[in-house]
Amino acid sequence: MALPEIVLPQWMGKIGSKLPVKPPRFVLVFTLNTMLKRGLLPADMSLFDGKKFEIDVLDVGVKVRFSANSEKFVDENFIGTPDLRLAANGIDFMRMLMREEDPDTLFFNRKLQIEGDTELGLMTKNLLDSVDWPFGKWFLNRGVS
Known part of the structure; x- marks a missing residue:
């Protein structure tokens, strides 16, 4: 079942931009590192060593910044x-995670912005494409749409 086209009102993004970024950054980095440890995220961390990332959820107003070293993702602002910066509305990130849309389609439909190091962007896109996101299945098995 396809996710509906939901974009939060602009005023909600303004509120979201005022909230602390530490909690979402911690959750994202913890999730990525847990997936790494369990073999669910097939990343060669030497390729990401020293790189700085920004995930910008446009309609929510949240920008999560983190980095990586040769072993894991690091919960640090910079x-x-x-x-590399990836930006999209929350629903489009959900579509990627649930495999409803691939990053290429979102990019070419101008729903996903990718800025920065082209090679790093391609590696990250390929990594996203290769992951079988377990929580996408969790949502689908519960009829959440």
Whole structure:
């Protein structure tokens, strides 16, 4: 069942941008590292070593910044321009995670912005494509749409 086209009102994004970023960053980095440990995220971390990332959920107003070392993703904020920035509305990120849309389709439909290091962006896109997101199945098995 396809996810509905939901974009939060602009005023909600303004509120979201005022909230602390530490909790969502912690959850994202913890999830990525747990997936790494369990073999669910087939990442060669040497390729991400020293890289800085930004995930921008446009309609929610939340920007999550984190980095990576040769072993794991790191829960740290940084100053300056990220090596890779991925930006989309929350529903489009959900579509990627649930395999309803692939990153290429979202990018070419201008629903996913990818900025920064082209090679890093391609590696990250390929990594996203290769993951069998377990929580996508969790939502689908519960009839959440």
